[in-house]
Amino acid sequence: KQLAQDMFNSPESLIRLDMSEFMEKFAVSRIIGSPPGYVGYDEAGQLTEKVRRKPYCVILFDEIEKAHPDVLNIMLQILDDGHITDAQGRVVNFENTVIVMTSNAGSDKGMGSVGFGRTANEQGKDKALKALGQFLRPEFINRVDEVVYFNRLTEENFKEIAKLMLGELTDNLREKGITFTWDESVLDHLVRTSYSVTYGARNLRRQVQKDLEDPIATKIIESYQHPITQLKALEQDGKLELLAL
Known part of the structure; x- marks a missing residue:
């Protein structure tokens, strides 16, 4: 998109x-x-x-x-x-x-041991390209301009994705007249509780929904008679808390 x-x-x-x-x-x-x-x-x-x-x-x-x-x-x-x-x-x-x-070609292959100066991402790329050649004919691959291999997501990647997700949530709440803010500890909490090499960023989406979107929806419904204008998210004792202002 x-x-x-x-x-x-x-x-x-x-x-x-x-x-x-x-x-x-x-x-x-x-x-x-x-x-x-x-x-x-x-x-x-x-x-x-x-x-x-x-x-x-x-x-x-x-x-x-x-x-x-x-x-x-x-x-x-x-x-x-x-x-x-x-x-x-x-x-x-x-x-x-x-x-x-x-394509998910090669994703079911183990990363193997890292040796001879080659990183895990380099080994993964080789395995993915070999797997690609098993179901695509050479003349097909030859007409593709570029084959891009995506490395596994790191915790820093997760943090950047979390910022984007919270930015989307902020925009949606702004349309409803609610100002939403958060601090850095919220991002750290989301990354810590959702990071997974195997399951990727979908885990993060579920965590944002569970820890933020659902509680925010509950607060909006509960304060129907006295609408909320500001919400702040922060981490306390290993859990995310929402403060309504």
Whole structure:
């Protein structure tokens, strides 16, 4: 969404396709539309119609390893030619799109021991690229401009993500006429209680909801007759406390 916002000035310019919905051979027809004589021929393809109507966009193929090989063949043509013909015979141009594909390839492999001067992230990158080559053909990978490997999140990363989440919460409360503030100890508490190399930032989202969003919602409901105008979050005795002003 941020990439779509930065490039095309709108998060609505993101087209997201979850590849877990395209695991069967017949799923190809959902991308470009059903051929003549098949059910759904009058309906446009999920991808081609969206790109035809919104040619400047970011296309996200989420978890590409789950897609059926025939779906990958369609994507190979898009990457190679920059256009594709849908079931209605219309040529859909992809030259003004940014195509992003995500994969969990190699995430199930152990990081192994760190030795010979190589970091754990370098070993993880090698394993991920090898796993990528197991389900993507060389000609497909050869047409990808860049393969980006994401390192595991550190506690500092978690802290920055927590700041963004609290910033979103602050903006939402400001729309309701409530000023929300917090101190550094709140960020430290959230990172300490939610940091996990295995589960990533989703743990942090659940912690923010449990420790802040739910208690704030409860306070707003309880003070219905006397609306709250200010809230301050701080850590006391290992727990987060909310002070209503």
